[in-house]
Amino acid sequence: MELNTHDQKKIKSSRQRDCILRILRSTKIHPTADWIYESARKDLPNISLGTVYRNLNLLRDEGKIKELCYGKGISRYDVPHISLRASSIEVEEMTGFRIHYHRLEFIGLCPDCINRSEIPWRSQL
Amino acid sequence: MELNTHDQKKIKSSRQRDCILRILRSTKIHPTADWIYESARKDLPNISLGTVYRNLNLLRDEGKIKELCYGKGISRYDVPHISLRASSIEVEEMTGFRIHYHRLEFIGLCPDCINRSEIPWRSQL
DNA sequence: CTAACTGCAAAGTTTTTGCAATTGC
DNA sequence: GCAATTGCAAAAACTTTGCAGTTAG
Numbered sequence: 001m002e003l004n005t006h007d008q009k010k011i012k013s014s015r016q017r018d019c020i021l022r023i024l025r026s027t028k029i030h031p032t033a034d035w036i037y038e039s040a041r042k043d044l045p046n047i048s049l050g051t052v053y054r055n056l057n058l059l060r061d062e063g064k065i066k067e068l069c070y071g072k073g074i075s076r077y078d079v080p081h082i083s084l085r086a087s088s089i090e091v092e093e094m095t096g097f098r099i100h101y102h103r104l105e106f107i108g109l110c111p112d113c114i115n116r117s118e119i120p121w122r123s124q125l
Numbered sequence: 126m127e128l129n130t131h132d133q134k135k136i137k138s139s140r141q142r143d144c145i146l147r148i149l150r151s152t153k154i155h156p157t158a159d160w161i162y163e164s165a166r167k168d169l170p171n172i173s174l175g176t177v178y179r180n181l182n183l184l185r186d187e188g189k190i191k192e193l194c195y196g197k198g199i200s201r202y203d204v205p206h207i208s209l210r211a212s213s214i215e216v217e218e219m220t221g222f223r224i225h226y227h228r229l230e231f232i233g234l235c236p237d238c239i240n241r242s243e244i245p246w247r248s249q250l
Numbered sequence: 251c252t253a254a255c256t257g258c259a260a261a262g263t264t265t266t267t268g269c270a271a272t273t274g275c
Numbered sequence: 276g277c278a279a280t281t282g283c284a285a286a287a288a289c290t291t292t293g294c295a296g297t298t299a300g
Contacts, residue, residue: 012274012279033264048282053265055280137254137299158289173257178290180255 011062017055019043024065136187142180144168149190 023039024031031039037052059065148164149156156164162177184190 009279010275014274014280016281046282048284049264050266050283051281054267057266134254135300139255139299141256171257173259174289175258175291176256179292182291 011058014055016040016044016047016051017058019047020052020055021059021064136183139180141165141169141172141176142184144172145177145180146184146189 019040020036023036029035033049033052033056036056037047037049040047040052056065144165145161148161154160158177158181159174161181162172162174165172165177181190
């Protein structure tokens with residue numbers, strides 16, 4: 001068994017995939033596969049749900065879209081803790097606060113500094 | 126149709142539920158329902174997958190556990206953006222930075238201030 | 251006692267996949 | 276042309292639910 005980096009098949013365009021991406025880019029909600037399917041059928045009445053799933057997976061693998069996930073499906077379970085994945089709603093439920101906004105910062109090295117092995121932010125701590 | 130706050134049934138203990146909670150509290154991974162089921166069968170060979178699901182939902186409703194969620198099940202899709210759910214790894218992939226740590230803040234009203242309708246933090250903006 | 255809980259199996263929901271036909275390059 | 280893509284339908288994967296029997300309080 002060999003790993004061949006040339007195995008990746010080349011992607012052709014298709015009206016179905018274009019339609020799905022257009023739908024995703026023109027909505028503010030985080031639609032489900034089924035919502036996308038119903039939406040796409042207005043343009044392409046014969047599109048199938050299987051095609052929607054195949055294209056969503058393809059677009060995800062390409063990095064063009066992100067797959068989010070809510071409380072259904074293959075779920076994993078954990079005892080409570082505040083993590084990066086905590087949502088404002090979860091924080092509200094935990095604290096009784098009414099959350100208005102949040103701020104998320106990532107601190108690290110830029111690509112140049114990684115190469116120079118500098119740690120410029122450490123002196124600020 | 127009336128909403129009766131006394132409708133909530135009272136919870137009895139059960140060996141099955143105790144076992145599930147014990148498993149969750151003694152592992153560092155985020156197990157799937159099926160992993161929990163297989164794990165629980167070592168103690169209770171006759172436990173059923175349905176019981177595992179019922180108890181996980183019950184414990185979630187009680188707030189004793191959190192349901193997490195990875196790339197399967199009822200998924201929702203979105204075009205890329207940095208959101209609360211972005212992980213350090215995702216940020217690294219997007220930016221080329223090497224992330225060392227992050228900071229997450231939630232800003233809002235405490236329970237008392239909600240009642241007094243004060244917005245003390247607004248003057249700081 | 252009896253309401254909550256259980257195991258089992260069937261049903262429900264969401265996603266993937268096999269296949270023959272179609273389409274983009 | 277030929278590989279990528281599609282529609283369709285069947286299968287797979289995951290979760291919920293109905294029911295009759297069991298159990299905790």
